[in-house]
Amino acid sequence: MLKLTNVCAQYETGHDVVRAVDHVNLEIRENEIMGIAGESGCGKSTLMKLMYGLIEYPLSLTDGSIELKVAEGGGRHGTFLNEDIQKQWWKGISYVPQGAMHVMNPVSKIKSQFFDAVCDKSKDKKQLEKEIAEYLNELELPREVLSAYPHQLSGGMRQRVLIALATFLNPEIVFADEPTTALDVVVQRGILNMLSRVHKKTKNSMVMVSHDMGVHYQITDRLCIMYAGQVLEVGPTMKIFENPRHPYTQMLIHALPRIGDNSQKEGIKGAPPSLKNPPAGCRFSPRCPHCADECRKKRPTETWLDDGHMASCHLLTGKRRESFAEMEGK
Amino acid sequence: MTSSLKIQNLNKQFKRGGLIFGTKITAVENVNIELPAGKPWIMSIVGESGSGKSTLAMMVLRLIDMTSGDIFIDEKPLSCYRHNKTEFYKKVQPIFQNPFSAFSSRRRVDAYLYSTAMKLGGAQNRTKAKVMIEEALESVGLDYQTVEGKYPNQFSGGELQRISIARALITRPSLIVADEPVAMIDASLRTNIVNLFKKIKDEYHVNFIYITHDLSTAYYVSDYIATLYRGNLIEFGNAQEVLNDPAHPYTQLLLDSVPRVGAKWEDDFVLPDMETKEYGLVGCKFANRCPYAKEVCRTKRPPSIQKSGSHMILCFKYNDYNEMTFSATDGDIIKKI
Numbered sequence: 001m002l003k004l005t006n007v008c009a010q011y012e013t014g015h016d017v018v019r020a021v022d023h024v025n026l027e028i029r030e031n032e033i034m035g036i037a038g039e040s041g042c043g044k045s046t047l048m049k050l051m052y053g054l055i056e057y058p059l060s061l062t063d064g065s066i067e068l069k070v071a072e073g074g075g076r077h078g079t080f081l082n083e084d085i086q087k088q089w090w091k092g093i094s095y096v097p098q099g100a101m102h103v104m105n106p107v108s109k110i111k112s113q114f115f116d117a118v119c120d121k122s123k124d125k126k127q128l129e130k131e132i133a134e135y136l137n138e139l140e141l142p143r144e145v146l147s148a149y150p151h152q153l154s155g156g157m158r159q160r161v162l163i164a165l166a167t168f169l170n171p172e173i174v175f176a177d178e179p180t181t182a183l184d185v186v187v188q189r190g191i192l193n194m195l196s197r198v199h200k201k202t203k204n205s206m207v208m209v210s211h212d213m214g215v216h217y218q219i220t221d222r223l224c225i226m227y228a229g230q231v232l233e234v235g236p237t238m239k240i241f242e243n244p245r246h247p248y249t250q251m252l253i254h255a256l257p258r259i260g261d262n263s264q265k266e267g268i269k270g271a272p273p274s275l276k277n278p279p280a281g282c283r284f285s286p287r288c289p290h291c292a293d294e295c296r297k298k299r300p301t302e303t304w305l306d307d308g309h310m311a312s313c314h315l316l317t318g319k320r321r322e323s324f325a326e327m328e329g330k
Numbered sequence: 331m332t333s334s335l336k337i338q339n340l341n342k343q344f345k346r347g348g349l350i351f352g353t354k355i356t357a358v359e360n361v362n363i364e365l366p367a368g369k370p371w372i373m374s375i376v377g378e379s380g381s382g383k384s385t386l387a388m389m390v391l392r393l394i395d396m397t398s399g400d401i402f403i404d405e406k407p408l409s410c411y412r413h414n415k416t417e418f419y420k421k422v423q424p425i426f427q428n429p430f431s432a433f434s435s436r437r438r439v440d441a442y443l444y445s446t447a448m449k450l451g452g453a454q455n456r457t458k459a460k461v462m463i464e465e466a467l468e469s470v471g472l473d474y475q476t477v478e479g480k481y482p483n484q485f486s487g488g489e490l491q492r493i494s495i496a497r498a499l500i501t502r503p504s505l506i507v508a509d510e511p512v513a514m515i516d517a518s519l520r521t522n523i524v525n526l527f528k529k530i531k532d533e534y535h536v537n538f539i540y541i542t543h544d545l546s547t548a549y550y551v552s553d554y555i556a557t558l559y560r561g562n563l564i565e566f567g568n569a570q571e572v573l574n575d576p577a578h579p580y581t582q583l584l585l586d587s588v589p590r591v592g593a594k595w596e597d598d599f600v601l602p603d604m605e606t607k608e609y610g611l612v613g614c615k616f617a618n619r620c621p622y623a624k625e626v627c628r629t630k631r632p633p634s635i636q637k638s639g640s641h642m643i644l645c646f647k648y649n650d651y652n653e654m655t656f657s658a659t660d661g662d663i664i665k666k667i
Contacts, residue, residue: 039516214589257550267521
């Protein structure tokens with residue numbers, strides 16, 4: 001559906017450039033929920049912007065291409081490249097932004113924000129309002145929200161309205177950028193449940209960015225781990241949680257405290273590298289416990305393991321492979 | 331028993347609206363907590379947004395006034411610090427959620443450290459202050475050279491949060507109130523900060539009030555846990571005990587809602603349309619969402635029941651929905667009403 005080939009993008013900051021996304025290959029298939037995990041500043045929101053076709057100064061695409069294939073009505077399929085993806089906004093591709101608190105227009109009612117997005121001149125407004133109310137009802141939102149202003153709704157409610165707005169025209173891909181950050185756990189559960197219900201009903205694809213590994217475990221089908229602008233590991237979510245191959249993923253999964261587990265946890269030492277001047281070779285090497293000379297000098301290649309599981313790490317290729325497998329066994 | 335922190339019948343009401351038609355919202359209602367002195371502890375306060383956890387913290391920090399009740403720190407009521415702010419901030423120190431807004435971006439970070447050391451830490455001159463600062467920075471894993479002369483934007487979030495922890499340590503406080511200290515920090519660095527709290531607790535013999543909505547770090551780090559719901563302390567006790575065997579339906583709901591690795595949610599879950607009217611309910615505030623609610627829950631304030639040891643629950647369910655028996659402190663209040 002959406003294919004990223006060797007995508008590199010950078011931000012220009014006046015005196016230097018920040019390479020936020022570096023040689024990313026990724027594919028989003030039909031009817032799947034793809035999760036993107038990584039810490040802040042690893043380029044996951046930039047990647048999202050690129051996939052959404054929102055390539056504007058200071059962001060620019062320096063290499064590679066983004067290709068979107070969607071149905072255009074009448075059984076025809078259209079292919080859109082890079083910035084042209086914008087033509088499919090709302091209908092073919094839509095976006096649930098991060099901060100539900102401040103993305104809606106504070107001085108217009110939810111109703112008119114729906115009208116703005118739909119922008120279908122052929123339909124009567126009353127008819128359209130009825131359709132919207134029905135759709136909200138399906139998602140178990142009360143009809144009254146339509147005549148409310150954004151500030152009258154709670155954070156969780158606003159986020160649910162945004163999801164309803166993004167999925168109203170039944171787009172083929174929905175992007176959700178940290179849809180549950182800053183919400184508490186009970187509301188988070190409600191929203192994740194709503195997203196997966198929408199997904200089950202419409203069979204669309206969904207891309208979900210979050211830094212919470214628990215969230216990914218709960219709802220995603222495939223998972224992509226990003227670090228410092230690069231994709232370190234991609235694969236089916238269950239496979240990644242059962243058998244993470246990249247040291248970063250392993251640490252990310254095992255370093256977090258869990259309820260019912262009393263063992264002492266160690267965080268990952270050090271901090272993520274600056275993207276202005278990233279380390280040569282593997283970008284995780286300064287923090288990696290298995291780091292060797294090779295890691296500091298050469299960028300690891302993408303190694304495809306079984307069943308669509310990819311990791312890019314020197315430990316999976318060449319001589320060190322056997323010794324690492326042995327160590328893991330212990 | 332001497333106590334290091336005692337919160338007694340604490341209430342806080344906020345006024346909303348005008349003079350005549352305004353309504354009152356009870357943000358914190360009848361909270362009683364007592365924690366023993368001696369061994370340092372970390373107490374987590376968990377709850378959803380709007381549960382009053384930050385209001386409670388602000389009252390402990392004397393940033394807002396309480397409506398009624400009292401707070402004692404090391405057996406001394408907060409009211410006796412009314413004219414002595416310096417003395418109070420020597421004892422109690424805050425750590426805030428967002429380190430970038432806690433420090434002004436136009437002031438060097440070490441200026442904060444120096445002014446804390448000179449005004450509150452009792453250092454007579456800058457040389458003595460520097461020794462104190464170096465020591466505090468060392469215990470959070472930073473050295474003075476990396477901090478000296480830099481502005482907040484030159485640090486990462488994790489580093490800056492560690493500096494704000496170091497700043498709180500300079501005065502050798504007996505209580506640190508940390509309001510969502512890891513919410514802005516990356517997942518991979520969160521464990522480091524939380525580990526730091528554990529280390530400091532033992533090294534400096536300092537107690538922590540750790541406010542969070544992240545139950546997994548609360549479980550990992552804390553000795554006691556308090557669950558708040560709409561201003562009511564609905565469950566309190568030893569952290570491991572409470573989270574391994576939650577008794578109140580709300581704590582159970584919270585715990586079930588944590589997205590865990592290893593156990594997928596099965597049932598369909600629909601959010602209730604909760605709005606602020608819950609604050610005004612007479613009986614149990616959770617009654618509308620509670621699967622076990624009976625008539626009595628909606629009309630009477632639930633009693634606080636001691637389950638075992640320090641484990642306390644505010645729920646009718648553990649009393650066979652009998653409204654007659656109350657524990658000592660709660661009963662008194664009801665008689666007065």
